[in-house]
Amino acid sequence: MELSIREKIAKAAAFLKSSPPGEIDDVFNDIRGLVNDDVVLQEEIGSYLAECNKAQFYSVNLPNTETKVLLTDYNQTDDGEFIDYETKNIFEFDHLRLKVTNVRDYSDEIEMDSFRDELQAEAEKYVSEHYLGGEARVFPNDGNYVVCIINNKYSPENYWNGRWQCTWKYDTSTNMLSGTLKVNIHYYEDGNVQLAVEKSCEKELIPEDDEQDLSEFIFLIINNLEKEMQQSINENYDFLSENTFKDLRRKLPLTKSKIDWLKIANYNIGEHLGTVKF
Amino acid sequence: MEETHDEGKQLDCAMDLMCRLPPQNIEENMVKLLEIAPELTDELLSSIDQPLKIRSDEKAGYDFLICDYNRDGDSYRSPWTNAYFPPLDDGILPSDKARKLEIIANEAFKTYTKLYYEGGISSVYFWEGDDSLACAILIKKVNNGSVRSKGAWDSIHVVDIEERGRQAHYKLTTTIMLYTLSNQGEVGQMNLSGSLIRQEERDGPIEDGSSHVVNIGRFVEDMEFKLRGSIQDVYFGKTKDIVNDLRSVTSQTKIQKQKEIQGELFSQLRGRQ
Numbered sequence: 001m002e003l004s005i006r007e008k009i010a011k012a013a014a015f016l017k018s019s020p021p022g023e024i025d026d027v028f029n030d031i032r033g034l035v036n037d038d039v040v041l042q043e044e045i046g047s048y049l050a051e052c053n054k055a056q057f058y059s060v061n062l063p064n065t066e067t068k069v070l071l072t073d074y075n076q077t078d079d080g081e082f083i084d085y086e087t088k089n090i091f092e093f094d095h096l097r098l099k100v101t102n103v104r105d106y107s108d109e110i111e112m113d114s115f116r117d118e119l120q121a122e123a124e125k126y127v128s129e130h131y132l133g134g135e136a137r138v139f140p141n142d143g144n145y146v147v148c149i150i151n152n153k154y155s156p157e158n159y160w161n162g163r164w165q166c167t168w169k170y171d172t173s174t175n176m177l178s179g180t181l182k183v184n185i186h187y188y189e190d191g192n193v194q195l196a197v198e199k200s201c202e203k204e205l206i207p208e209d210d211e212q213d214l215s216e217f218i219f220l221i222i223n224n225l226e227k228e229m230q231q232s233i234n235e236n237y238d239f240l241s242e243n244t245f246k247d248l249r250r251k252l253p254l255t256k257s258k259i260d261w262l263k264i265a266n267y268n269i270g271e272h273l274g275t276v277k278f
Numbered sequence: 279m280e281e282t283h284d285e286g287k288q289l290d291c292a293m294d295l296m297c298r299l300p301p302q303n304i305e306e307n308m309v310k311l312l313e314i315a316p317e318l319t320d321e322l323l324s325s326i327d328q329p330l331k332i333r334s335d336e337k338a339g340y341d342f343l344i345c346d347y348n349r350d351g352d353s354y355r356s357p358w359t360n361a362y363f364p365p366l367d368d369g370i371l372p373s374d375k376a377r378k379l380e381i382i383a384n385e386a387f388k389t390y391t392k393l394y395y396e397g398g399i400s401s402v403y404f405w406e407g408d409d410s411l412a413c414a415i416l417i418k419k420v421n422n423g424s425v426r427s428k429g430a431w432d433s434i435h436v437v438d439i440e441e442r443g444r445q446a447h448y449k450l451t452t453t454i455m456l457y458t459l460s461n462q463g464e465v466g467q468m469n470l471s472g473s474l475i476r477q478e479e480r481d482g483p484i485e486d487g488s489s490h491v492v493n494i495g496r497f498v499e500d501m502e503f504k505l506r507g508s509i510q511d512v513y514f515g516k517t518k519d520i521v522n523d524l525r526s527v528t529s530q531t532k533i534q535k536q537k538e539i540q541g542e543l544f545s546q547l548r549g550r551q
Contacts, residue, residue, distance in 0.1 A: 002316060003313055003314070008313070008314045011310050011313060011314055012310075012314050014310070015295065015299060015307070015310070018299055018300050018303065019298060019299075020298055020300075023298050026294070026298060027295065027298055027299075029291070030291040030292070030294050030295040030298070031291075031295070032291075033287055033288060033290070033291030034288055034291045034292060034295070034311075034314055034315055035314065036284065036288065128530065129529035129530050129531060130525055130526055130527075130529060130530075131524070131525055131526075132526065132530070134524075151524050151525065153520070153523060153524055160516070160517075160520055162520045162521070162523070162524050163524070164521075164524040164525050181466075183521060183524070185517045185520050185521065186298070187472070187512055187516055187517055187520075188297060188298075189512075190474055190475055190476060190508075191472060191473050191474035191475050191512075192296075192297050192298070192301050192472050192473055193301070193470075193471070193472030193473070193474065193512055193513060193517065194300050194301055194302065194469075194470075194471065194472055195468070195469070195470045195517045195521070196300060196302060196467075196468075196469045196470075197466065197467070197468045197469075198466050198467050199466025199467070200466065226525065227527055229466075230521070230522070230525055230527055231527070232462070233468060233518075233521055234518065234521075234522070235462070236427070236460040236462055236468050237470075237514055237518045238514075239426060239427060239460065239462065240427055240429070240458050240460060240470065240513075240514060241510065241513075241514035243424070243427070244421060244424065244427045244428070244429040244458055244460070245429065245456075245458075245509075245510065245513075245514070247421050247423070247429070248395070248419050248421050248429050248430070248431040248456070249394055249395055249398075249419060249431055249502070249506060250393075250394050250395070250396070251503075251506060253390075253393035253394050254392075254393050254396070255393060258499060259389075259390055259393065259495065259499055261386065261491070261492040261495040261496050261499075262492055264385075264386045264389045264390070264495075265382055265386045265488040265491040265492045265495065266488055
């Protein structure tokens with residue numbers, strides 16, 4: 001039974017979620033060519049693109065501002081609009097055309113939150129120290145706080161794209177800091193090689209009254225946890241290269257010299273095919 | 279005409295998609311792709327390399343590797359006994375010439391695999407057309423031994439052979455798929471996987487019935503040597519550098535300070551001269 005066009009689009013749209021860093025457009029175009037029905041595609045694909053853009057912290061510039069806004073689940077309203085806590089604006093986003101529209105002042109709706117502002121200041125400091133070209137945004141979240149960090153690097157001329165992404169949640173009532181980290185790399189010169197790392201961790205913090213001290217402390221812990229994870233990645237690389245890879249295929253054969261094909265091809269004829277005439 | 283154009287475009291999109299989607303899920307993605315574009319089934323199965331699967335030749339008591347080249351319907355031909363599993367009465371069989379080469383090649387590559395892979399499986403298939411001769415050499419090695427990391431290596435070599443009297447011209451297309459999974463330390467789950475493809479051409483002398491196997495053997499050995507180097511470089515060099523380029527363990531302030539100290543040292547040294 002062949003699937004209906006809508007079912008096909010739903011299946012194809014699921015591919016969008018696993019598109020490598022910076023390649024959503026390419027994957028979208030492939031899906032478009034595959035299903036070959038622009039009308040139905042336009043009707044169906046919007047919600048999938050929205051999910052992908054949020055999952056990958058797609059960053060946009062509001063008109064006439066320098067700062068970037070990340071599209072995430074944490075700054076989206078129930079109506080699907082996005083809030084920028086830096087400029088205190090709200091806006092709509094067209095996920096198919098990647099366009100910001102209907103930007104309005106939202107300052108009356110955003111409560112004063114000096115702790116968020118402290119965290120945001122620390123987040124920017126932290127990102128400038130460890131993620132050249134990266135972005136970080138802090139969002140209030142039902143009395144708690146979420147820090148979203150993203151660094152994308154695209155180098156199509158060298159056939160690679162990479163993304164490092166983390167989400168940290170600070171629970172103000174339990175003092176728990178929990179994080180998920182994701183690293184994805186796509187290398188595609190004469191092939192398709194991808195690194196996928198996923199990790200969650202949490203740590204209970206010592207309570208701290210001063211907002212500035214607490215913000216600094218939170219980012220000290222974030223730095224430690226991320227550093228540990230990065231060092232683990234590097235150690236795993238070395239282990240893979242020195243052990244796993246070598247055990248799969250040797251660089252030289254057991255005999256330490258290249259194979260004598262004349263010998264093994266003819267030896268085997270004698271052994272197994274003595275009667276075969278050529 | 280319109281339809282063939284569309285299918286051509288559709289196939290291009292499917293191929294491009296498979297070059298982008300995570301190789302970790304290649305089999306799952308392939309199933310979805312075939313549901314979306316069932317009209318491309320034959321083309322996709324023959325042009326997208328998938329991880330090699332193992333079947334057992336119950337007659338010979340050996341395992342063999344399966345691919346599109348030894349498939350007829352739902353059965354696969356074993357290189358050890360030339361029989362199909364599950365049994366197939368009228369399964370396509372190679373010509374006498376192809377089968378003779380196949381027997382020599384399978385024995386030779388069994389030795390090759392023993393010496394380089396220490397425990398891998400290999401299978402070689404030859405087929406002859408009206409005016410063509412070709413073969414596929416498949417090698418698989420799985421390493422589940424370590425708790426800390428697992429790995430699998432699949433080599434797929436396809437050789438087009440053009441006989442020109444006492445010479446032959448070989449066109450070799452090699453795909454090597456390498457899958458690794460590690461979970462040591464603070465890393466959670468780390469999956470580094472994918473495939474590299476390379477194509478080369480070469481001539482070789484034809485002296486006797488085993489010359490093709492000798493020429494192809496050397497060619498494949500050289501190709502695997504080169505690609506193993508590329509894998510080492512790409513997997514464990516380049517992608518690692520990118521990780522450490524995305525996030526720097528050392529803070530920019532420290533890096534800046536180190537640079538200043540180096541600069542000062544340098545100018546002091548120059549001042550002394």
